[in-house]
Amino acid sequence: MTDLAKSLSALPRAELAHLPTPIERLERLTARVGGPSIIVKRDDCTGLGMGGNKVRKLEFLLADAIATGADTVVSGGVTQSNHIRQTAAACAKVGLGCHLAVMDGRVPKVDADYYETGNIFLDGLFGANLEPIAWGADRNALLPGIADRLTREGKKPYIVPYGGSNVLGTMGYVQFVVELLQQLNDAGLSIDAIVHASGSAGTQAGILAGVTALAPDLPVIGIDIDAEPERVHADVTRLYHDTCDYLDITDRLPPERIEVVAGYAGDGYGLITDGMAEAVDLAGRLEGLLLDPVYSGKGFAGLIGLIRAGRFKPANRVLFLHTGGTPALFAYRSAFAKPA
Ligand SMILES: Cc1ncc(COP(=O)(O)O)c(C=O)c1O
Incomplete structure (x- = not known):
């Protein structure tokens, strides 16, 4: 090795x-x-x-979340984010709660399919809590803000950064x-x-x-x-x-x-x-x-x-x-x- x-x-x-x-x-x-x-x-x-590709990153990130005693993951992405879909699936598999900021408005000229099918449809099937937010909000403050709120509610959140990067x-x-x-x-x-x-x-x-x-x-x-x-x-x-x-x-x-x-x-x-x-x-x-x-x-x-x-x-x-x-x-x- x-x-x-x-x-x-x-x-x-x-x-x-x-x-x-x-x-x-x-x-x-x-x-x-x-x-x-x-x-x-x-x-x-x-x-x-x-x-x-996010599944490989999440193998390390969610192991760390579990090791630090977290019970809930916080992450985010756009409406059709592959990252949030894979994060939702990974949380379901390891038994962690999942709160995802879903940012709308980054991609102009989309139709109804964009909001109803593909990744966003699957996020719901994986049981994630989806928190809609307009694109343009302060991305850096968003996830810590959700994590703070969850902490006040008695949860132990773990932030997975955008893209797991x-x-x-x-x-x-x-x-x-x-x-x-x-x-x-x-x-x-x-x-x-x-x-x-x-x-x-x-x-x-x-x-x-x-x-x-x-x-x-x-x-x-x-x-x-x-x-x-x-x-x-x-x-x-x-x-x-x-x-x-x-x-x-x-x-x-x-x-x-x-x-x-x-x-x-x-x-x-x-x-x-x-x-x-x-x-x-x-x-x-x-x-x-x-x-x-x-x-x-x-x-x-x-x-x-x-x-x-x-x-x-x-x-x-x-x-x-x-x-x-x-x-x-x-x-x-x-x-x-x-x-x-
Ligand atoms: C399908 C797909 N390919 C490539 C990338 C880019 O990978 P990275 O964000 O690690 O640069 C992403 C990120 O969301 C993705 O979903």
């Missing part, structure tokens, strides 16, 4: 995810797009509550690197880059920290899905260094290796783009693979864009990390309506 794997295994961890998630070759998509071989790691298949949640994606390298080794495969959608920074920061320790030459390319590439880059950089500090990883990657690619989010978070629609369509029709409109669809559009721009050699093999999000397809179904 590497030192890193030892440090990780010393941390308390709730067993929530179906791991290891599969890796698959996307042969028909590779042939259509041209260029490097594309393989996908299916973190949309982490299992719990329809899966996704603090150092502890990020351990889920450090652990991901240990898992992936073992899996590639077992399959006799090597890869030349990892590409994925990046938002609240925990996924990319964790992968970068894991790669720093175990595969320092492997590029990790985050695709900005928030239409805020500078903010995402700054958050990834800060969380990467905090995570390395926590794990005593002293040799760090140079700043240029923290790569957040702009240009694939369109006009804003959650808004549809032609590139996303093309990616969702190609993955569905050529591979039977569901991407989502807000994250993995834009992430994959970024990968297609990088391939078309000549970023990779034809002999390369690129791993797309599918971070989940497919329930949101139902909330956005009008965006995919085919002409009669």
Whole structure:
């Protein structure tokens, strides 16, 4: 076992995810797009509550909540947040109460499906207490405010940050690197880059920290899905260094290796783009693979864009990390309506 794997295994961890998630070759998509071989790691298949990348983070966060004697989790996100759906499912599984701030109004031009189906529909099935709030409220004060109220009511709340993106949640994606390298080794495969959608920074920061320790030459390319590439880059950089500090990883990657690619989010978070629609369509029709409109669809559009721009050699093999999000397809179904 590497030192890193030892440090990780010393941390308390709730067993929530179906791991290891599969890796698959996307042969028909590779042939259509041209260029490097594309393989996908299916973190949309982490299992719990329809899966996704937050389940890995929640394994560490909810173990900490339990260790500190909490009885209730507080977190938040937008109406179609995958993070709050997975948090609600994880709390149901381990028997913690769950209070979620559901912020409405970040995404303009949505229809009734946005409020009735997809993630928000599932949140209710997992028994979470949903607290609606308008987007634009002070996000930093919101969760502590709910936690204070719950404390006054006699509860012991534990705050899971937005996106599960603090150092502890990020351990889920450090652990991901240990898992992936073992899996590639077992399959006799090597890869030349990892590409994925990046938002609240925990996924990319964790992968970068894991790669720093175990595969320092492997590029990790985050695709900005928030239409805020500078903010995402700054958050990834800060969380990467905090995570390395926590794990005593002293040799760090140079700043240029923290790569957040702009240009694939369109006009804003959650808004549809032609590139996303093309990616969702190609993955569905050529591979039977569901991407989502807000994250993995834009992430994959970024990968297609990088391939078309000549970023990779034809002999390369690129791993797309599918971070989940497919329930949101139902909330956005009008965006995919085919002409009669
Ligand atoms: C499906 C999906 N992909 C990617 C991300 C981005 O991950 P991170 O917030 O760790 O950057 C999210 C975050 O909500 C997500 O739900």
